[in-house]
Amino acid sequence: MSQRDQYRCRPVTNRRDPMPRIVRRGFLAAIPAVILIACTASPGWATTPDKVDPKGLILLMRHAEAPGVGDPPNFNLRDCATQRNLDANGREQARRTGDLLRRIAAGRLAAVHSSQWCRCLETARLLDVGPVQELPALNSFFERREEQEAQIATLRRFLAGLPADGAPVVLVTHQVVVTALTGVFPASAEAVLLRANGTGAPAVEGRIQVEGPE
Incomplete structure (x- = not known):
């Protein structure tokens, strides 16, 4: 099997399968959310990483698995020992x-x-795709829902400033932020693929997820 074929979307028959999955936007509304992490077998929807245009691409990603x-x-923002952290x-x-x-x-x-x-x-550092910068607009408001509206407005202003022909942008955040911005309820380490368009509502193109071994 070639490296290209190894990363092609395909039906998921084993939840331990570590291969990436990409789902195209046109298929999203037609299937229940629980199925979205699986790829359709139809060649019309299947794709490979090599066919995703990197220009203006935004990957809005939920952090990887943290039990x-x-x-x-006793949560303290600057003390990792007081927080939920990634497991192996x-x-x-x-x-x-x-x-x-x-x-x-x-x-x-x-x-x-x-x-x-x-x-x-x-999660962001382990991706190893570029220098990591903190962005408070990506912080969790899971226990501070009164901050959601203002924070999402700030994040939309940030997104509106991203150039449509710019380098890929990766945003590592929390489930509540991804859901508030896109309506998608992501699994751990799942990313929603967005396309910068000069507005605070980038076009949604698909979703990807890679699972580590259990």
């Missing part, structure tokens, strides 16, 4: 996703922005 929900009672599977997810993103970027250095939470920063 638990929310943040511990999550670190492997991040590395595998980085391998895929380097193929998509076709040699172009990506601009990588991350939530200030440790599990997001570690």
